[in-house]
Amino acid sequence: MPLFRSTPAIESAQAARLDRRRFLALGGAVAATGLLAACGDSDTGKGSDKAATGPWSFTDDRGKKITLKKRPERIVAQSHPAAAMWDFGIRPVGIFGPQKTADGGTSPQVGNVDLSKTTSVGTNFGEFQMEKLISLKPELIVTIAYGPMIWYIPEEVIKKVEAVAPIAVIQLMGVAVPDAVKRFGELAAALGADPGSAEIQKAKRDFETAAAAVTTAAKAKKGLSVAVVSGTKENFFVADPAFHGDVKYFRQLGLDIVKPAKPEAGFESLSWEEAGRYKADLVLEDARPEGGLTHQQLGAYPTWKGSPAVKAGQVTDWQTETPFTYQRFTKVLNDLAGAVTKARVDVV
Amino acid sequence: MLVLLSLTSIALGTKAIAPDRVIELLLRPDGSEESGIIHQMRLPRTEFGIVVGAALGMAGALMQGLTRNPLADPGLLGISAGASLGVVLTTGLLGITAVHGSVWFAFAGALAAMALVYALGSAGGGGATPAKLALAGAAVSALLQSLVSALLLFDAAALGDYRFWAVGSLTGQPAAMLTDVLPFIAVGAALAATTAPALNSLALGEGVATALGQKVGLVRLRGGAAVTLLAGGAVALCGPIAFVGLVIPHVARFFTGPDHRWILLYSALLGPSLLLAADIAGRLVARPDELHVGIVVAAVGAPFFIMLVRRRRIQEL
Numbered sequence: 001m002p003l004f005r006s007t008p009a010i011e012s013a014q015a016a017r018l019d020r021r022r023f024l025a026l027g028g029a030v031a032a033t034g035l036l037a038a039c040g041d042s043d044t045g046k047g048s049d050k051a052a053t054g055p056w057s058f059t060d061d062r063g064k065k066i067t068l069k070k071r072p073e074r075i076v077a078q079s080h081p082a083a084a085m086w087d088f089g090i091r092p093v094g095i096f097g098p099q100k101t102a103d104g105g106t107s108p109q110v111g112n113v114d115l116s117k118t119t120s121v122g123t124n125f126g127e128f129q130m131e132k133l134i135s136l137k138p139e140l141i142v143t144i145a146y147g148p149m150i151w152y153i154p155e156e157v158i159k160k161v162e163a164v165a166p167i168a169v170i171q172l173m174g175v176a177v178p179d180a181v182k183r184f185g186e187l188a189a190a191l192g193a194d195p196g197s198a199e200i201q202k203a204k205r206d207f208e209t210a211a212a213a214v215t216t217a218a219k220a221k222k223g224l225s226v227a228v229v230s231g232t233k234e235n236f237f238v239a240d241p242a243f244h245g246d247v248k249y250f251r252q253l254g255l256d257i258v259k260p261a262k263p264e265a266g267f268e269s270l271s272w273e274e275a276g277r278y279k280a281d282l283v284l285e286d287a288r289p290e291g292g293l294t295h296q297q298l299g300a301y302p303t304w305k306g307s308p309a310v311k312a313g314q315v316t317d318w319q320t321e322t323p324f325t326y327q328r329f330t331k332v333l334n335d336l337a338g339a340v341t342k343a344r345v346d347v348v
Numbered sequence: 349m350l351v352l353l354s355l356t357s358i359a360l361g362t363k364a365i366a367p368d369r370v371i372e373l374l375l376r377p378d379g380s381e382e383s384g385i386i387h388q389m390r391l392p393r394t395e396f397g398i399v400v401g402a403a404l405g406m407a408g409a410l411m412q413g414l415t416r417n418p419l420a421d422p423g424l425l426g427i428s429a430g431a432s433l434g435v436v437l438t439t440g441l442l443g444i445t446a447v448h449g450s451v452w453f454a455f456a457g458a459l460a461a462m463a464l465v466y467a468l469g470s471a472g473g474g475g476a477t478p479a480k481l482a483l484a485g486a487a488v489s490a491l492l493q494s495l496v497s498a499l500l501l502f503d504a505a506a507l508g509d510y511r512f513w514a515v516g517s518l519t520g521q522p523a524a525m526l527t528d529v530l531p532f533i534a535v536g537a538a539l540a541a542t543t544a545p546a547l548n549s550l551a552l553g554e555g556v557a558t559a560l561g562q563k564v565g566l567v568r569l570r571g572g573a574a575v576t577l578l579a580g581g582a583v584a585l586c587g588p589i590a591f592v593g594l595v596i597p598h599v600a601r602f603f604t605g606p607d608h609r610w611i612l613l614y615s616a617l618l619g620p621s622l623l624l625a626a627d628i629a630g631r632l633v634a635r636p637d638e639l640h641v642g643i644v645v646a647a648v649g650a651p652f653f654i655m656l657v658r659r660r661r662i663q664e665l
Contacts, residue, residue: 233512233520300522306384
């Protein structure tokens with residue numbers, strides 16, 4: 001609801017938690033710009049110079065061509081692309097975005113990144129410690145985007161950041177997991193990584209095996225309906241499979257995902273009274289520790305407690321914070337296959 | 349009118365349930381989802397609306413009478429700002445994320461802010477005069493709000509809770525909290541009732557009030573305590589819902605004339621009426637989503653207030 005929009009500072013911090021409000025507020029803009037069309041474009045970055053010397057270029061998902069005198073070595077990246085490129089063997093010198101959980105542990109959002117081997121230049125949305133960023137002498141800054149929304153680099157600071165180094169943006173809105181991983185791989189390859197290495201190929205095979213397990217499980221459960229949801233004190237949200245790369249992929253793998261009738265930039269927002277509007281046999285519920293209600297808190301709402309999937313004990317985690325990499329996502333797929341195999345199809 | 353609105357509030361929601369079914373479920377709850385919606389969602393929010401609306405209405409009437417300022421509302425004495433700080437501290441610094449944690453901290457924040465305002469306002473010669481209290485309230489509010497902003501900048505998780513609370517909603521707290529906070533509001537209401545007659549003589553001016561045998565300082569103290577309990581409790585439960593405390597006493601005065609005893613009583617009835625009407629409207633305009641009551645009250649309250657001011661000059665108090 002754009003009605004709820006508050007100050008930029010507040011909005012930014014919200015978005016830091018990948019807040020649904022942000023997605024919602026984004027709705028109109030996404031529809032208007034039709035930026036999605038750009039995501040499918042085949043990559044021109046592949047043609048970049050593989051050698052460490054000589055001119056280097058990469059065209060990002062905004063269609064922006066970045067040209068440098070030589071291949072960039074010093075990368076500063078947002079948590080998600082940092083995790084994605086890390087698993088391809090690229091080691092960013094700096095990182096921005098979520099790195100720690102509230103209790104001080106490593107955030108799932110940074111994946112396998114070893115935080116002791118990289119320097120934080122900010123954690124909140126739009127927060128850049130400019131002196132630190134400049135002292136790292138970055139040659140390229142990498143982030144992701146959901147539609148027109150450049151992740152963690154809001155308009156107010158993009159000029160300042162761009163003055164330090166060019167920004168490469170990878171689009172994730174509506175991009176299924178394997179397509180996104182492939183795209184991260186292309187960027188990593190352009191930066192000197194070898195996606196064909198034995199280690200990465202093995203990770204890819206594990207990922208594909210897990211994906212096949214989901215398909216097999218889905219086939220064995222004909223008629224199983226799955227809803228992907230999230231709840232806050234304010235609202236109950238039903239995820240739009242066309243928006244979220246992971247949910248889209250689950251659908252491609254053969255799961256029958258409930259599609260909300262009127263999603264706005266990623267979610268249909270419902271009042272709690274209406275939380276039972278979409279029925280499903282199996283429910284994937286937002287597992288993020290911040291910004292949403294826990295399973296226990298959800299139990300206070302009769303429309304949740306009384307819903308068929310909850311009564312049948314068929315609720316499992318939606319791992320929204322897992323970065324799109326072969327290595328990290330294999331577990332998500334295996335867990336999903338397990339949940340589908342265990343699920344009964346006659347709940348609704 | 350209040351009874352009618354209460355019934356409407358139970359009957360109408362984002363999910364359509366037929367009226368005869370509503371009555372049936374009210375009398376005989378079964379285990380169905382609709383029964384759950386009525387008993388665990390609509391009934392509690394209606395009760396919240398009644399209690400909080402009455403508390404805010406009375407607090408507003410009392411504030412305007414005490415300060416003899418037609419634009420006074422409970423926020424003037426730093427209550428909202430104090431409660432805000434309490435909410436942010438709960439999740440931000442102490443890391444309490446339990447559902448009811450914030451209510452008591454908000455309440456304590458409101459009480460502490462009010463105490464600070466009184467301490468500042470009564471310092472110096474002349475004791476706690478309305479003007480000094482208002483100044484102290486504004487200063488303390490500004491201080492507390494900047495503390496709130498500072499804390500929010502550092503903690504994104506606290507922001508989530510705060511943001512929801514600050515909008516103002518009848519559904520933010522579990523139903524059990526109402527029974528916990530109700531005694532405080534009840535004591536506040538009793539204090540308010542005993543203060544009202546004295547406000548009538550206070551309206552004639554401090555000198556006349558003293559001449560009539562009122563201990564002005566004592567009246568202000570008792571009234572202040574009542575406002576704190578009423579508004580503090582309401583704000584802790586439902587967030588700083590604006591305009592109820594400001595507009596309702598004016599509407600009440602329209603019906604009753606200047607007698608504060610009647611103003612207080614009418615405010616206690618009109619406050620919940622406005623809150624429930626706004627809440628019902630919020631459920632109906634954005635189906636299947638809903639708007640929170642704080643937003644609707646502000647949207648309805650502002651033009652209404654302007655109309656009121658334009659129609660007849662605000663009475664001097």
